[in-house]
Amino acid sequence: MCLDLLVSKSEKKIMLREGINMLRNTKVIDDRLHEWSQQLHAFRNLAAHPEDIRISHNDAEFMKRVDARAKRKKS
Incomplete structure (x- = not known):
């Protein structure tokens, strides 16, 4: 979602966390x-x-x- 909505507006590549923040801000x-x-x-x-x-088996499977x-x- 970040790529679809934000990369087309900017030539600069953004990291996922920054993109998520931008999605919230907009x-x-x-x-x-x-x-x-x-x-x-x-x-x-x-x-x-x-x-x-320690990471539980359930959390790792999630x-x-x-x-x-x-x-x-992505594919």
Whole structure:
């Protein structure tokens, strides 16, 4: 969604987080969806760069499904 709505308006490539912020600021998405995206971003960062945390099997499976959906939408 970020690519479809924002890249066509600008030649500059943007990162996903910046794009999501722009979508919220232009009222394309609401605050609830923006908050969910921020939580997902934090969760993925923790999973990618763990410290003293444990990721449950259920949470890992959820993230695999989210990634698979995102990859399908790209194709």
